[in-house]
Amino acid sequence: MATGNLDKQKTIDLRKKHVGPSCKVFFSHDPIKIVRARGQYMYNEKDEKYLDCINNVAHVGHCHPDVVEAGAKQMELLNTNSRFLHDNLVLYAQRLQATLPEKLSVCYFVNSGSEANDLALRLAWQYTGHKDIITLENAYHGHVSSLIDISPYKFHQMAVAEPSQHVHVALSPDIYRGKYCEDHPDPATAYAENVKDIIEQAHKKGRKIAAFIAESLQSCGGQVIPPVGYFQKVAQHVRNAGGVFIADEVQVGFGRVGTHFWGFQLQGEDFVPDIVTMGKPIGNGHPMSCYFNTVRRIKKTKHTFGGNPVSCAIGLAVLDVIEKEDLQGNALHIGSYLTQLLDDLKKRHLLVGDVRGRGLFIGLDLVRNRDKRTPATAEAQDVIYRLKEQRILLSADGPHRNVLKFKPPMCFSREDAELVVEKIDQILTDLEKTLGLQMSEAVISENGHTKRKVILQVM
Amino acid sequence: MATGNLDKQKTIDLRKKHVGPSCKVFFSHDPIKIVRARGQYMYNEKDEKYLDCINNVAHVGHCHPDVVEAGAKQMELLNTNSRFLHDNLVLYAQRLQATLPEKLSVCYFVNSGSEANDLALRLAWQYTGHKDIITLENAYHGHVSSLIDISPYKFHQMAVAEPSQHVHVALSPDIYRGKYCEDHPDPATAYAENVKDIIEQAHKKGRKIAAFIAESLQSCGGQVIPPVGYFQKVAQHVRNAGGVFIADEVQVGFGRVGTHFWGFQLQGEDFVPDIVTMGKPIGNGHPMSCYFNTVRRIKKTKHTFGGNPVSCAIGLAVLDVIEKEDLQGNALHIGSYLTQLLDDLKKRHLLVGDVRGRGLFIGLDLVRNRDKRTPATAEAQDVIYRLKEQRILLSADGPHRNVLKFKPPMCFSREDAELVVEKIDQILTDLEKTLGLQMSEAVISENGHTKRKVILQVM
Numbered sequence: 001m002a003t004g005n006l007d008k009q010k011t012i013d014l015r016k017k018h019v020g021p022s023c024k025v026f027f028s029h030d031p032i033k034i035v036r037a038r039g040q041y042m043y044n045e046k047d048e049k050y051l052d053c054i055n056n057v058a059h060v061g062h063c064h065p066d067v068v069e070a071g072a073k074q075m076e077l078l079n080t081n082s083r084f085l086h087d088n089l090v091l092y093a094q095r096l097q098a099t100l101p102e103k104l105s106v107c108y109f110v111n112s113g114s115e116a117n118d119l120a121l122r123l124a125w126q127y128t129g130h131k132d133i134i135t136l137e138n139a140y141h142g143h144v145s146s147l148i149d150i151s152p153y154k155f156h157q158m159a160v161a162e163p164s165q166h167v168h169v170a171l172s173p174d175i176y177r178g179k180y181c182e183d184h185p186d187p188a189t190a191y192a193e194n195v196k197d198i199i200e201q202a203h204k205k206g207r208k209i210a211a212f213i214a215e216s217l218q219s220c221g222g223q224v225i226p227p228v229g230y231f232q233k234v235a236q237h238v239r240n241a242g243g244v245f246i247a248d249e250v251q252v253g254f255g256r257v258g259t260h261f262w263g264f265q266l267q268g269e270d271f272v273p274d275i276v277t278m279g280k281p282i283g284n285g286h287p288m289s290c291y292f293n294t295v296r297r298i299k300k301t302k303h304t305f306g307g308n309p310v311s312c313a314i315g316l317a318v319l320d321v322i323e324k325e326d327l328q329g330n331a332l333h334i335g336s337y338l339t340q341l342l343d344d345l346k347k348r349h350l351l352v353g354d355v356r357g358r359g360l361f362i363g364l365d366l367v368r369n370r371d372k373r374t375p376a377t378a379e380a381q382d383v384i385y386r387l388k389e390q391r392i393l394l395s396a397d398g399p400h401r402n403v404l405k406f407k408p409p410m411c412f413s414r415e416d417a418e419l420v421v422e423k424i425d426q427i428l429t430d431l432e433k434t435l436g437l438q439m440s441e442a443v444i445s446e447n448g449h450t451k452r453k454v455i456l457q458v459m
Numbered sequence: 460m461a462t463g464n465l466d467k468q469k470t471i472d473l474r475k476k477h478v479g480p481s482c483k484v485f486f487s488h489d490p491i492k493i494v495r496a497r498g499q500y501m502y503n504e505k506d507e508k509y510l511d512c513i514n515n516v517a518h519v520g521h522c523h524p525d526v527v528e529a530g531a532k533q534m535e536l537l538n539t540n541s542r543f544l545h546d547n548l549v550l551y552a553q554r555l556q557a558t559l560p561e562k563l564s565v566c567y568f569v570n571s572g573s574e575a576n577d578l579a580l581r582l583a584w585q586y587t588g589h590k591d592i593i594t595l596e597n598a599y600h601g602h603v604s605s606l607i608d609i610s611p612y613k614f615h616q617m618a619v620a621e622p623s624q625h626v627h628v629a630l631s632p633d634i635y636r637g638k639y640c641e642d643h644p645d646p647a648t649a650y651a652e653n654v655k656d657i658i659e660q661a662h663k664k665g666r667k668i669a670a671f672i673a674e675s676l677q678s679c680g681g682q683v684i685p686p687v688g689y690f691q692k693v694a695q696h697v698r699n700a701g702g703v704f705i706a707d708e709v710q711v712g713f714g715r716v717g718t719h720f721w722g723f724q725l726q727g728e729d730f731v732p733d734i735v736t737m738g739k740p741i742g743n744g745h746p747m748s749c750y751f752n753t754v755r756r757i758k759k760t761k762h763t764f765g766g767n768p769v770s771c772a773i774g775l776a777v778l779d780v781i782e783k784e785d786l787q788g789n790a791l792h793i794g795s796y797l798t799q800l801l802d803d804l805k806k807r808h809l810l811v812g813d814v815r816g817r818g819l820f821i822g823l824d825l826v827r828n829r830d831k832r833t834p835a836t837a838e839a840q841d842v843i844y845r846l847k848e849q850r851i852l853l854s855a856d857g858p859h860r861n862v863l864k865f866k867p868p869m870c871f872s873r874e875d876a877e878l879v880v881e882k883i884d885q886i887l888t889d890l891e892k893t894l895g896l897q898m899s900e901a902v903i904s905e906n907g908h909t910k911r912k913v914i915l916q917v918m
Contacts, residue, residue, distance in 0.1 A: 014552070015544065017564075018553050019567070019766075020565045023568075025542050031544050033545065034544070035536070057540065062537070068534045068535050071531070080496060080514060080516070084493040085490050091473070093477035108479045112746075112765075118603040122604055144604075285538035285539060287570040287765065
């Protein structure tokens with residue numbers, strides 16, 4: 001079996017010949033061929049090292065030896081379906097449950113985040129007997145049909161103008177680009193009221209709400225952090241309408257937000273979703289996913305699923321590594337440090353409109369005009385291409401593709417943070433020179449401690 | 460990390476506590492705890508050996524060392540998504556393509572058979588601009604919402620009386636239990652005419668056909684072998700209506716049918732589906748799946764997918780083992796031998812209504828009355844429970860759960876075949892004694908070479 005031996009051009013040619021064109025590569029003009037990876041680093045066919053700021057799937061670090069060993073050992077022993085009793089399945093379910101509020105006690109394993117979210121919808125439909133789903137602007141919940149229907153991020157790409165009849169799109173609770181911003185007295189209530197309005201409109205048409213679904217922090221949607229209290233208020237409206245609240249943790253779970261193990265916990269101790277879905281970081285790259293619900297609210301279902309002994313062995317090893325290496329703590333500390341470095345960038349670069357994030361889930365929102373918050377889409381593309389030349393992997397996302405998106409393996413270090421920020425600093429300086437954007441001396445000296453109007457100078 | 464160390468009752472208790480009740484175990488009264496497996500054998504916590512006649516997922520044998528080694532080696536090196544160039548992806552796509560007719564040239568990788576079938580539907584919808592799907596009675600195509608809609612096997616279980624508006628259920632091309640049986644002059648044409656009728660009815664209502672989907676041989680539906688020529692005729696009707704033909708090879712592909720690598724090839728060299736989906740045997744238990752389509756007919760789509768280097772390494776190793784150990788040849792030879800032994804059983808046991816299959820995909824249809832072909836559901840359950848006591852794993856399936864279903868790992872041997880048939884022989888003898896069913900001497904002496912009416916004697 002050949003691995004990594006083809007000439008790069010040959011790999012590209014074979015890919016064009018055999019693999020569907022919609023299976024995209026990063027940096028399509030000059031894609032990267034990666035042959036090995038370790039921790040937060042990936043290596044190309046010339047053994048050149050790339051710093052990986054994007055692969056949240058390799059949650060505890062690429063090819064973590066403990067995870068590889070657990071998977072390999074179990075593969076040698078047994079890999080079969082969950083119709084036989086096996087300790088890995090039950091021990092893993094028990095272990096995962098322990099990270100969640102007690103009410104979220106019923107667990108199913110499937111093979112991908114998409115399968116987990118599809119299952120969540122089905123159970124919501126069955127349990128409530130209702131059909132309608134409320135989703136957020138720019139949301140992405142997976143690539144199977146039922147989820148494309150509820151993923152504006154996806155159905156807009158596919159040039160589907162209108163969502164399906166049973167899908168309602170609520171305002172994204174984005175306090176930087178949304179309808180209610182940081183200057184609004186109570187954006188949490190205001191955004192939740194929008195959900196309430198949608199429910200009322202639906203009821204007027206004789207429709208009924210089965211579920212509200214949201215990522216605990218919106219990822220593809222542009223690294224959006226919902227204001228605290230928003231989920232509680234939304235859940236109340238949705239439950240009053242007989243629906244359930246689904247928190248999608250596929251991108252943001254497993255300690256990434258630093259202060260908590262799950263993203264939804266950022267909303268406060270009093271908030272418990274009815275359903276939580278988990279995805280790829282769960283297996284550090286191994287295809288697996290999971291789903292928890294509260295017994296009280298959802299009982300009926302019929303299926304058989306994933307959760308084979310190999311997946312569960314890998315899942316257990318991932319949890320062990322997170323604990324042993326205190327990766328949640330690392331996400332908190334390095335994430336805070338990286339955020340602080342990026343905040344400093346904002347003080348020196350007009351192109352930086354907003355820095356937002358929790359733990360190692362951070363967005364740098366680039367703008368052409370700070371007052372108007374005009375998305376700097378082309379500039380964001382420029383930044384990621386130039387970073388790639390410096391062997392740093394970063395991506396731009398959000399509805400305008402202008403948000404630089406940090407979600408590195410959780411073993412990301414201080415030095416990594418300093419390196420990527422130093423490079424971005426240089427690139428932004430260059431870009432601003434070309435664009436004729438410059439901070440005034442006065443603004444720079446203020447050092448960002450007070451709220452101020454930034455002065456835009458065209459040279 | 461503990462593995463296989465819990466007391467069996469503790470495993471059961473933890474499973475009840477944490478895992479959803481609809482994730483079923485085999486033999487729910489007294490489930491089996493399996494801790495290791497090799498080839499066609501599985502071992503319980505007491506190291507007692509079970510002969511496995513059901514796990515088609517462990518296609519080349521449980522824990523095949525070549526497959527384990529390929530997976531483990533690649534896990535150590537790199538496991539990331541398909542947005543980077545990697546040789547495993549393109550080499551595997553090339554290798555799989557070589558097993559298919561040339562027109563099926565465009566490949567996508569996903570994580571499960573369900574994801575592959577969902578993708579097939581989506582592409583059919585996009586390509587044709589039509590919405591309606593024709594599926595077969597008792598079909599099962601997967602567990603995500605779009606597939607439950609087209610799986611009568613599943614939606615009947617879930618007590619959904621009527622299929623969705625866009626789903627049409629065609630007659631199962633079953634020449635033993637269907638509308639047109641082996642005594643019909645041309646069942647292939649007759650069953651295909653049913654599809655044509657459905658299309659005409661749909662057109663009258665202003666509806667349009669996007670696709671016809673069928674397993675190349677129906678598995679959960681009761682090991683149904685469609686008459687040769689049926690697919691060609693159906694494809695013609697469906698293509699005339701602007702739809703596409705999807706062949707689901709998730710259960711039956713990869714050499715299992717013995718004479719050919721793919722089940723649809725049993726229909727003849729002239730038949731090429733527009734879309735072929737492949738599932739779990741592809742990875743010998745590793746969650747992966749694949750999808751091929753003909754470029755000419757389907758082009759547009761937008762997604763990102765599976766096909767990570769580990770999955771592809773495993774997929775390549777599986778293909779290597781199939782070749783190296785001539786497992787397709789083994790399926791042909793052992794399958795024929797097993798079929799012959801089962802045919803002999805039919806000569807001695809009134810409970811055996813029909814023996815049908817190809818290669819190592821065989822059904823033994825148990826009946827209480829041969830003339831009326833009354834399904835012997837309880838007796839089939841009895842057989843599988845008694846086999847379990849003898850440490851042989853077999854299952855009963857089909858709409859009446861009366862078809863004993865053979866789909867063992869492809870390394871199944873002559874001795875295995877003899878053992879399972881010997882045990883079934885004894886069990887059927889016992890059951891028939893209890894039921895008062897007995898062959899007349901006259902019938903037994905005829906030795907089954909001529910077509911004859913079986914005489915039923917009640918003692």
